[in-house]
Amino acid sequence: xxxxxxxxxxxxxxxxxxxxxxxxxxxxxxLGAAFLNGIASRFGLYGKNVGYGNxxxxxxxxxxxxxxxxxxxxxxxxxxxxxxxxxxxxxxxxGLWVRWAAYxxxxxxxxxxxxxxxxxxIVSPLDYSVFSACAxxxxxxxxxxxxxxxxx
Numbered sequence: 001x002x003x004x005x006x007x008x009x010x011x012x013x014x015x016x017x018x019x020x021x022x023x024x025x026x027x028x029x030x031l032g033a034a035f036l037n038g039i040a041s042r043f044g045l046y047g048k049n050v051g052y053g054n055x056x057x058x059x060x061x062x063x064x065x066x067x068x069x070x071x072x073x074x075x076x077x078x079x080x081x082x083x084x085x086x087x088x089x090x091x092x093x094x095g096l097w098v099r100w101a102a103y104x105x106x107x108x109x110x111x112x113x114x115x116x117x118x119x120x121x122i123v124s125p126l127d128y129s130v131f132s133a134c135a136x137x138x139x140x141x142x143x144x145x146x147x148x149x150x151x152x
Contacts, residue, residue: 081112
């Protein structure tokens with residue numbers, strides 16, 4: 001790392017409160033961006049050979065992740081997950097209702113991770129850091145809750 005980059009990082013991190021605030025903004029933004037990235041992939045915005053490539057492939061994957069559920073429920077689950085990820089992603093990126101968006105993100109990620117573990121084994125959600133992202137969402141939610149408590 002260059003000397004200039006190190007000096008910038010030192011400046012950002014010398015004030016613990018500022019470092020915490022910037023870290024939480026970064027974490028919140030990246031969680032939101034990850035949700036929006038999944039949306040872009042399932043609607044083919046990166047091209048047909050990248051990620052899901054199209055919504056039909058995403059619905060197929062949703063069926064594989066939720067293999068323990070009746071096939072008739074999969075289209076509804078795929079639509080509901082898409083709406084939830086789009087909504088939560090936008091809320092997190094734009095910093096709106098952050099505490100609730102973060103708790104919702106944690107719940108959605110926990111359900112996704114558990115479904116992956118049931119269908120594919122525990123290694124799958126660990127490989128894709130689903131539970132790590134869930135923990136990150138909880139950190140953002142708790143930070144926001146604590147921040148609100150200090151303002152009261």
